[in-house]
Amino acid sequence: MFSLDALFCDVDDFCLHFEPEWQKRLLNHGGTRRRRAKNLCLSEIMTILIAFHQNHYRNFKHFYIDYVVQHWKSAFPKLPSYQRFVEWMPSTLIPLCVYLKRCFGSCTGISFVDATSLKVCHNRRIKRHKVFDGLAQRGKTSVDWFFGFKLHLVVNEFGQLLNAQLTPGNTDDRRPVPDLLQGLFGKFFADRGYVSQKLANQLLEDFGIQFFAKPRRNMKNKLMRLHDKLLSRQRSIIETINDQLKNISQIEHSRHRSPINFCVNVLCGLIAYCHQPKKPSLRLDWLLPQSA
Secondary structure, three states, X not given: XXXXXXXXXXXHHHHHHXXXXXXXXXXXXXXXXXXXXXXXXXXXXXXXXXXXXXXXXXXXXXXXXXXXXXXXXXXXXXXXXXXXXXXXXXXXXXXXXXXXXXXXXXXXXXXXXXXXXXXXXXXXHOOOOOOOOOOOEEEEOOOOEEEEEEEEEEEEOOOOEEEEXXXXXXXXXXXXXXXXXXXXXXXXXXXXXXXXHHHHHHHHHHHOOEEEEOOOOOOOOOOOOHHHHHHHOOOHHHHHHHHHHHHOOOOOOOOOOOHHHHHHHHHHHHHHHHOOOOOOOOOOOOOOOOOO
């Protein structure tokens, strides 16, 4: 059940510690710049942005005008116009990045890796698309081609996010893996797109990580422990999470008018998922012990 008070309290506690440290590290360009005072504090802006991804609205403008202004006026008495609020959104990018890191779960030794596409426009409009010119790229999934980015995720068996990374659509799924798995441990399971003996050896040598990728159809099956083989069949959990991020948290749509606001939208969607009380999870108590 969504609770605005609980979300705001958590975000506000983070901002109380983050903002003073952030101000200390900001660089001064030496010139004078006018700064218009904001009617809302940073935690209030972040709360509204995250709350959008926890509701059933598919369009932020409709959510802000029809719901926030109408029903949350008592919680946010100094709400600005929609246009003014959109101007404030880029200022939340860095705080949202740090806050997302704070929302990540803890590694349990059993994790799953996958990448999903984030389309920014229809394939017929690629040549006319200008918002992500030089940033988004053509990529291919197991279903079709797309134009946009790839979101790489690592999750544990409880459905908690452990790490995330955004890359252009033409990036090989295996390239970000060493960065994604830094600081983690245990066994990691992935699909056929991650098959690479060189990558598996590198992860084992550098991080002590055992990396299992589903073999392709033209490859010979390798001997695996029964425990690991059963775990490799549970990769559907991360597919379910990708589906929830797109259809419930609304991290993918083609209405973006700014690369920064696109990043803000993805970050808020991931944070909204982290606050989700009931996440997809696996019951592993039926698995055989690892010594079997």
